[in-house]
Amino acid sequence: MPSSQTVRALLIVNPKSRQGAEAALEDGLERLRQAGFTVEKLVSQGPEESRQAVLDRCSELDLVIMGGGDGTISSMAQVLYDCKMALAVLPLGTANDLARSLAVPETLEEAFAVIAANHRRRIDLGIVNGHYFFNVANLGLGVTVSEELTDQVKKQWGVFSYLKAFFAALARIRQFKIKLTVDGEHKRLRSIHMAVGNGHYYGGGNVLRDCNEIDDGLLSLYSLRPQKVWELLTLAPLLREGQYDLDKRVFTAQGRDIHIETRPSGMAIHADGEPVTRTPAHFEVLPGALEVVAPRPVPDPSNPEGFTP
Known part of the structure; x- marks a missing residue:
């Protein structure tokens, strides 16, 4: 998009995520206006209101800026895809894993600077039974962790809330059998947890798989075989870094x-x-499904011209 052209944006904020961020949001909005953006702000009461706001403005917008956590942003994936609408992320949630996958800075001041620069790239979307997602879909232990991750836990434990929920979930581990087909190849497994991911990060900064990226056109899957709790805990460093x-x-x-x-x-x-x-x-993947605002890639000193070997 030419820099001389006004960027018409809608900022949607989850009111549960904006506490204490009002001043930073207003400063950021002023920065965008100075950069040539026209921004309408919506404090949304829920996903339906947010989706309808985008649908009503499909032909009037160039960009939707989502301020919230991964669940809030993920609830908008299909409408953004259907409207062919670009997305920018303000990390106002507990985990902010999509922001991590896009290398969007944690502070609102720096995140607004990224949006003002308006550099675009394309990313993939995952789909499970018709539901679109950015980061990861899981079953088993991961679901139990999500159930333990209540709003009260998030409020009391902050950045440690995922760790608190994980230890609470360990007491509820149950194994299950899986019949798996990946691109036509079949496998039977026993598992306590399975994750299928599109993005690089999930669960508050865990790496889905160290070779997985949100724009590689692939889904990455991992499954934990049944094991004792102490054995599972010894896996923690590998789980954190995605070195399965x-x-x-x-x-x-x-x-x-x-x-x-x-x-x-x-x-x-x-x-x-x-x-x-x-x-x-x-599960399926939609390669290059969505345009997003993200920082410009940092050149590799060993490959300054960007040549592919």
């Missing part, structure tokens, strides 16, 4: 089309921290 291939207790795969059946059937699936569907589940 280093341990035989973890099954990994990558593909574009994934089908999962479980026993018991009808297991809950959460995507980006929100309940969306149940097994059996069909």
